[in-house]
Amino acid sequence: MFTQFFGNYLLNRGLVSPEKLSDALGRLSETKLRLGVLAINAGIMTAAQVDKVHAEQQRVDKRIGELMVDMGYATNEQIESLLKTQPSAHLLLGQTLVNDGVMTNSQFESALNSYKTEMGISDEELGASDLGDFRPLIDKFYKFDNADNSSYLNGYIVLLFKNLVRFIGADFAPLNAEELYDKISKSCLGQEISGGIKALTLIDADDDTLIEFASRFSGEHLTENDDYTRDCINEFLNLHNGLFAVNLSNETGLEINLSTQIVYDDINLATIKNSHVIPVCFSFGTINFIISI
Amino acid sequence: MSENTKPLKILICDDSALVRKQLSKILSEIGDFEIFVAANGDAAVRKYAEVLPDLSFMDIVMPEKSGIDALKDIMSLNPAAKVVMASSVGTQGNLKTAIECGAFDFIQKPVEKSAVEKIIKKIM
Numbered sequence: 001m002f003t004q005f006f007g008n009y010l011l012n013r014g015l016v017s018p019e020k021l022s023d024a025l026g027r028l029s030e031t032k033l034r035l036g037v038l039a040i041n042a043g044i045m046t047a048a049q050v051d052k053v054h055a056e057q058q059r060v061d062k063r064i065g066e067l068m069v070d071m072g073y074a075t076n077e078q079i080e081s082l083l084k085t086q087p088s089a090h091l092l093l094g095q096t097l098v099n100d101g102v103m104t105n106s107q108f109e110s111a112l113n114s115y116k117t118e119m120g121i122s123d124e125e126l127g128a129s130d131l132g133d134f135r136p137l138i139d140k141f142y143k144f145d146n147a148d149n150s151s152y153l154n155g156y157i158v159l160l161f162k163n164l165v166r167f168i169g170a171d172f173a174p175l176n177a178e179e180l181y182d183k184i185s186k187s188c189l190g191q192e193i194s195g196g197i198k199a200l201t202l203i204d205a206d207d208d209t210l211i212e213f214a215s216r217f218s219g220e221h222l223t224e225n226d227d228y229t230r231d232c233i234n235e236f237l238n239l240h241n242g243l244f245a246v247n248l249s250n251e252t253g254l255e256i257n258l259s260t261q262i263v264y265d266d267i268n269l270a271t272i273k274n275s276h277v278i279p280v281c282f283s284f285g286t287i288n289f290i291i292s293i
Numbered sequence: 294m295s296e297n298t299k300p301l302k303i304l305i306c307d308d309s310a311l312v313r314k315q316l317s318k319i320l321s322e323i324g325d326f327e328i329f330v331a332a333n334g335d336a337a338v339r340k341y342a343e344v345l346p347d348l349s350f351m352d353i354v355m356p357e358k359s360g361i362d363a364l365k366d367i368m369s370l371n372p373a374a375k376v377v378m379a380s381s382v383g384t385q386g387n388l389k390t391a392i393e394c395g396a397f398d399f400i401q402k403p404v405e406k407s408a409v410e411k412i413i414k415k416i417m
Contacts, residue, residue: 167403217311218311227310228310228311231309231310231311232311234309235309235311235312238309238354238381239381239402239403240381241381241382242354242380242381242382242383242402243381245381245382245384246381246382246383246384246401248384249384249385249386250385253385255384255385255386255387256384257382258354258382259354260308260354260355260356261308
């Protein structure tokens with residue numbers, strides 16, 4: 001999940017355009033992690049040193065690890081340890097952007113270090129986020145004003161991102177939460193939550209994005225935003241809200257009920273009270289998750 | 294199942310066409326079953342009375358009549374009915390209510406093939 005938030009940071013800093021980021025996120029699995037990026041991430045080498053090694057490799061027929069040792073930047077033990085490193089997705093994102101010429105090694109190094117510092121993310125938390133416990137990351141990213149509901153909102157969003165990774169794919173970057181904007185949604189799918197908590201949850205996106213989202217969720221190739229596509233989107237929302245209800249019931253004993261599918265045609269999103277928009281930028285388009293609580 | 298045995302009749306009740314399709318596919322991979330479907334609680338009770346299935350999978354959140362109300366109606370029609378609640382809302386409260394109303398079992402969505410196989414083994 002660190003990858004997704006790191007992607008958001010790069011966007012906000014203007015280091016990458018939404019199009020380039022979406023494109024890179026969609027190709028992470030094709031990217032081979034290079035030793036230089038691993039060395040930068042581990043703090044063994046600076047980006048400038050990595051660039052020098054790459055320049056030297058153009059002249060000398062040696063493996064990159066050997067050159068790093070020969071040039072005195074790393075020890076054999078450090079190289080062996082780096083080669084055993086599991087490729088974290090945020091490093092794959094950095095590598096993809098460097099390969100695409102969107103960023104230099106130096107910009108990647110600087111962005112990674114300032115992100116960790118600005119967000120106050122410890123290496124421990126970073127490790128935890130790689131393993132799936134990214135609640136601290138979400139707590140730092142989203143700061144909701146309404147203290148009464150913030151724990152529910154955070155819990156809802158942590159689970160949302162887990163479910164997006166589980167059922168749709170990891171090729172997304174969350175954008176900053178927004179207040180509801182003055183926008184007429186042609187067709188918004190929703191579900192009401194009642195009982196221990198009262199809330200309204202909605203999904204809004206353009207047709208092409210909804211079709212691709214539904215295609216991924218169903219594992220089918222869908223081509224139109226028809227009843228079946230809407231059914232798939234609704235089932236995702238129902239599944240996510242249901243799992244949220246289970247977590248809530250297990251953690252707090254609070255019981256909630258879910259309504260059946262609601263379709264809002266031509267609804268002005270600004271009229272929904274106490275709402276937060278969580279825009280999520282996938283490689284195929286941006287989808288807005290709206291929660292009014 | 295031997296060749297002479299009639300296939301089990303299984304009723305799938307879910308308002309989601311995607312879930313009906315996915316569950317039907319899982320069942321067809323497990324064995325030879327006669328599958329019936331219903332898209333809401335009301336239709337589920339009517340279909341149950343019509344075909345008297347050996348097993349039913351029942352969603353909870355459905356229009357017209359909820360899965361729990363449909364379960365109650367089916368159990369009053371046939372106290373020996375085997376109805377498995379298959380829902381995303383597997384909260385303590387729903388589990389308790391489903392058991393009290395006579396549900397045979399409960400499957401948390403998303404429905405996994407292994408969970409369906411376990412149910413099928415239990416009734417065969």
